[in-house]
Amino acid sequence: MTLTIKKPLVFFDLETTGLNTATDRIVELAFLKVLPNGTEEIKHLRINPEMQISEEAISIHGITNEDVEDAPTFKQVAKELAKFIEGCDIAGYNSNKFDIPLLVEEFLRADVEFDMKKRNIVDVQIIFMKKEPRTLEAAYKFYCQKELIGAHGALADTKATFEVLKSQVNFYNDFPNDVEELSKFSSHNKNVDFAGRIIYDEQKRELVNFGKYKGQLLEDVLRKDPGYYSWVQQADFPLYTKKIFTEIYLRVKADK
Numbered sequence: 001m002t003l004t005i006k007k008p009l010v011f012f013d014l015e016t017t018g019l020n021t022a023t024d025r026i027v028e029l030a031f032l033k034v035l036p037n038g039t040e041e042i043k044h045l046r047i048n049p050e051m052q053i054s055e056e057a058i059s060i061h062g063i064t065n066e067d068v069e070d071a072p073t074f075k076q077v078a079k080e081l082a083k084f085i086e087g088c089d090i091a092g093y094n095s096n097k098f099d100i101p102l103l104v105e106e107f108l109r110a111d112v113e114f115d116m117k118k119r120n121i122v123d124v125q126i127i128f129m130k131k132e133p134r135t136l137e138a139a140y141k142f143y144c145q146k147e148l149i150g151a152h153g154a155l156a157d158t159k160a161t162f163e164v165l166k167s168q169v170n171f172y173n174d175f176p177n178d179v180e181e182l183s184k185f186s187s188h189n190k191n192v193d194f195a196g197r198i199i200y201d202e203q204k205r206e207l208v209n210f211g212k213y214k215g216q217l218l219e220d221v222l223r224k225d226p227g228y229y230s231w232v233q234q235a236d237f238p239l240y241t242k243k244i245f246t247e248i249y250l251r252v253k254a255d256k
Helices: 055-061 074-084 095-109 124-131 136-144 154-171 179-185 218-224 227-234 239-255
Strands: 009-016 026-034 040-046 089-092 121-123 198-200 206-208
Touching: 009 055, 009 095, 009 154, 026 055, 026 074, 026 095, 026 154, 040 074, 040 154, 074 095, 089 095, 089 154, 089 179, 095 121, 095 124, 095 239, 121 124, 121 179, 124 136, 124 154, 124 179, 136 154, 198 239, 206 218, 218 227, 218 239, 227 239
Parallel strands: 009 089, 089 121
Antiparallel strands: 009 026, 026 040, 198 206
16 A cells, blocks of 8 residues: 555654744754655755754754854745645644644744645654654664664654655555545644644534633633633743634624
8 A cells, every 4th residue: 555645745854942832943944745746845954043052952953053053044934935835735753742833833933824724734653653652763663674864854854754654554454545544543632723722622612721711612711701812812822822812712703
């Protein structure tokens, strides 16, 4: 069985200044776009994060502040990147929890529209953890029978992720080969935002998933406590979470 791709699928990986998806920045990124006809396109960039890279991050990916001081900022390349992945599904390794939320934050800071709602999202790590719980290096060795050279480099990790997914599709007889079904399989939850502050219930209604209103319908909360929206906008939440709150807040106001 081979991997079925009905529309372009972009595999990607980020190297960053740290692990906080709301405040850390990208220092290197690699996109591997796979077209339905099998053609592959690569975009690989170093990025000036406009902040210091943590020593912990440098020890992992080896990219220093001096390495990126002359690189473009994300805002300078944001439109180019958005165009490259326009109309594409997205795949990555641990991308649901880290890479996608951080990438969305970067696009929001750059004032470039990047809608994730109509894309299938495949997280190869979740597939791997459900089937064979290990790291990307172990996944690559297990599925591809090769050692991963250049681990923790964005391009090497991106290419390895693509190879692992292709091998996963061939490895399991009961496994889907369609990107839409893989997206469903590689999802752990029903998050509305990437941080999981808002989740869907069985009727696809948005529920608050934290604090004193946890488990309550967000629309009901916003109706009975209008100040809650202002508090969220001033709190230390990711920009994407605030954007989702705004969309629902405006929907509630329109229904009055």
